[in-house]
Amino acid sequence: MAEARDASAAERRKRLTRERIRGIMLGAGFPVLLVIAWDLVVRYTGTRLIPSPREVAVMMYDFSFGGIYDDAFSATIVTHILKSMERVYGGFLAAAALGIPLGLMIGRVKLIRQLLDPTLSLLRPIPVTAWLPLSMIFFGLGPKAAIFLVFLGAFYPILLNTIFGVRSVDPRLFEAAAMLGCSGQAMFRQIVLPAAMPAIFNGLRLGHGFAWILIVVGEMTGVPTGLGSVIMDGRTLSRTDLAIVGMIVIGVLGFLTDRLIVLLNNRVLRWSPQHHE
Amino acid sequence: MSDAERRPFLAIRGVSKRFAVGDDEIEALASVDLTIARGQFACLIGASGCGKSTLLRIVAGFEEPSSGEISVYGKSITGPGSDRGMVFQEYALFPWMTVRQNISFGPRQRGKRGAELDAIADEYIKLVGLERFTERFPSQLSGGMKQRVAIARVLANEANVLLMDEPFGALDALTREQLQFELLQIWERTGVTIIFVTHSVEEATLLADRIVVMTAGPGRIDADIAIELPRPRDVASPEFNGVRRSVAQRLTSHLARRDLKTAA
Numbered sequence: 001m002a003e004a005r006d007a008s009a010a011e012r013r014k015r016l017t018r019e020r021i022r023g024i025m026l027g028a029g030f031p032v033l034l035v036i037a038w039d040l041v042v043r044y045t046g047t048r049l050i051p052s053p054r055e056v057a058v059m060m061y062d063f064s065f066g067g068i069y070d071d072a073f074s075a076t077i078v079t080h081i082l083k084s085m086e087r088v089y090g091g092f093l094a095a096a097a098l099g100i101p102l103g104l105m106i107g108r109v110k111l112i113r114q115l116l117d118p119t120l121s122l123l124r125p126i127p128v129t130a131w132l133p134l135s136m137i138f139f140g141l142g143p144k145a146a147i148f149l150v151f152l153g154a155f156y157p158i159l160l161n162t163i164f165g166v167r168s169v170d171p172r173l174f175e176a177a178a179m180l181g182c183s184g185q186a187m188f189r190q191i192v193l194p195a196a197m198p199a200i201f202n203g204l205r206l207g208h209g210f211a212w213i214l215i216v217v218g219e220m221t222g223v224p225t226g227l228g229s230v231i232m233d234g235r236t237l238s239r240t241d242l243a244i245v246g247m248i249v250i251g252v253l254g255f256l257t258d259r260l261i262v263l264l265n266n267r268v269l270r271w272s273p274q275h276h277e
Numbered sequence: 278m279s280d281a282e283r284r285p286f287l288a289i290r291g292v293s294k295r296f297a298v299g300d301d302e303i304e305a306l307a308s309v310d311l312t313i314a315r316g317q318f319a320c321l322i323g324a325s326g327c328g329k330s331t332l333l334r335i336v337a338g339f340e341e342p343s344s345g346e347i348s349v350y351g352k353s354i355t356g357p358g359s360d361r362g363m364v365f366q367e368y369a370l371f372p373w374m375t376v377r378q379n380i381s382f383g384p385r386q387r388g389k390r391g392a393e394l395d396a397i398a399d400e401y402i403k404l405v406g407l408e409r410f411t412e413r414f415p416s417q418l419s420g421g422m423k424q425r426v427a428i429a430r431v432l433a434n435e436a437n438v439l440l441m442d443e444p445f446g447a448l449d450a451l452t453r454e455q456l457q458f459e460l461l462q463i464w465e466r467t468g469v470t471i472i473f474v475t476h477s478v479e480e481a482t483l484l485a486d487r488i489v490v491m492t493a494g495p496g497r498i499d500a501d502i503a504i505e506l507p508r509p510r511d512v513a514s515p516e517f518n519g520v521r522r523s524v525a526q527r528l529t530s531h532l533a534r535r536d537l538k539t540a541a
Binding site: 170172173175176177178179180181182186191194195197269270271272273 | 337338339356357358359361362363365367369370371372373374382383386387414415416430431434
């Protein structure tokens with residue numbers, strides 16, 4: 001009996017592993033196909049405007065380790081990554097630090113909702129890029145303006161999802177907590193925050209995506225380092241291979257951080273089967 | 278039970294409730310008077326819209342009465358309190374807490390920690406027979422198990438009135454029977470006072486010392502029937518059926534009257 005159960009458990013594990021490997025193969029296989037298609041198109045059309053994957057790979061190597069072109073971009077990848085990460089995570093964390101508490105309060109306290117909601121709704125439709133001139137006046141030409149733009153971009157998804165999360169909590173949970181002796185401040189920490197957590201994580205993932213989108217815009221404001229500035233330099237110097245390398249690095253970093261958030265999500269929300277990934 | 282314990286424990290005096298619906302006002306409860314003795318098992322029964330759940334929510338302190346007052350041992354109540362524990366039909370467990378954490382929630386609010394908290398939790402986990410499921414989340418429990426947690430949660434908080442709003446309404450027939458049986462055992466063991474809202478005559482007849490029949494439009498008490506069948510009650514016995522039939526008649530007679538009135 002027990003042996004049969006062990007055997008079937010082993011069988012199930014094996015099937016799950018096979019399933020997982022299949023998923024990874026499919027997920028990784030498709031980009032490989034895209035690169036092959038890219039290579040074929042460049043060869044077939046003989047275009048000089050788009051570099052081939054090989055040229056981009058060489059550029060990537062030089063950008064990472066140097067020794068090929070030995071120019072201003074050789075072996076500078078770490079500097080650019082660190083600068084961009086500092087701005088992305090600086091802006092993103094500031095957005096979370098302000099957006100989550102503010103969202104909890106707007107969602108739960110009527111007075112604060114009445115006070116702030118119209119203003120926030122008015123500011124929300126303004127595209128973040130439209131803030132570019134003002135942010136340069138506020139913060140000058142430099143990293144602070146970039147952080148501000150990233151912050152603006154990440155702030156609204158986090159705020160709105162948090163508000164939505166609080167508003168959609170089953171009111172019975174508040175009643176249950178109140179009857180069990182929970183009130184005031186404790187209610188925020190023990191009920192409102194955990195109950196809104198699935199929506200907050202949604203907001204964090206969306207906001208994090210926007211943060212990486214806006215870093216390129218932010219680093220167009222005339223900062224000398226960062227992946228966004230590398231892409232802009234690639235454009236002005238007509239070095240498309242450099243621009244594509246910058247794009248790839250941003251894509252990979254964004255993907256990895258998103259996985260990190262998902263990992264955290266799965267840990268924090270292990271009570272909720274429908275919020276697992 | 279001595280006379281002192283039989284004295285009015287929970288008193289509902291002249292409680293009415295009006296709701297605003299758009300520009301209109303709906304009278305959900307017309308002046309209701311009801312006194313419940315300590316340790317009594319009272320069922321509120323009636324068709325939907327008779328205000329039985331509203332009355333229960335007012336006793337819980339979730340809603341304020343438009344007039345009248347409710348007192349426990351002569352002390353007027355003003356809001357939710359740990360002396361009265363509600364068991365909801367939809368359980369309303371905290372989904373991010375394990376069974377143990379849900380049951381510990383109330384004692385924790387009162388500052389209990391460490392070994393003392395564990396001992397309280399263990400006691401009530403055992404009372405509802407969930408020893409093997411303490412680390413599960415509500416999403417991993419069956420409906421019957423969830424409702425056991427909900428009952429343990431309010432009892433662990435030293436509630437001496439259990440307010441139950443159609444608690445077994447969402448359960449399948451077998452689980453419902455099992456939980457009715459367990460609830461009676463818990464009631465006998467703890468001496469807790471229970472106000473139980475249901476629309477099932479059979480459930481009320483099986484459980485209650487006393488059935489309070491309510492009618493709608495506006496909600497008020499139509500009849501107050503003492504059920505003196507000996508316990509444990511046998512639902513198949515002719516005595517049980519007799520009582521059940523008379524309660525059902527009481528319930529349907531005014532329904533019929535109301536239908537006649539609306540027809541006329």
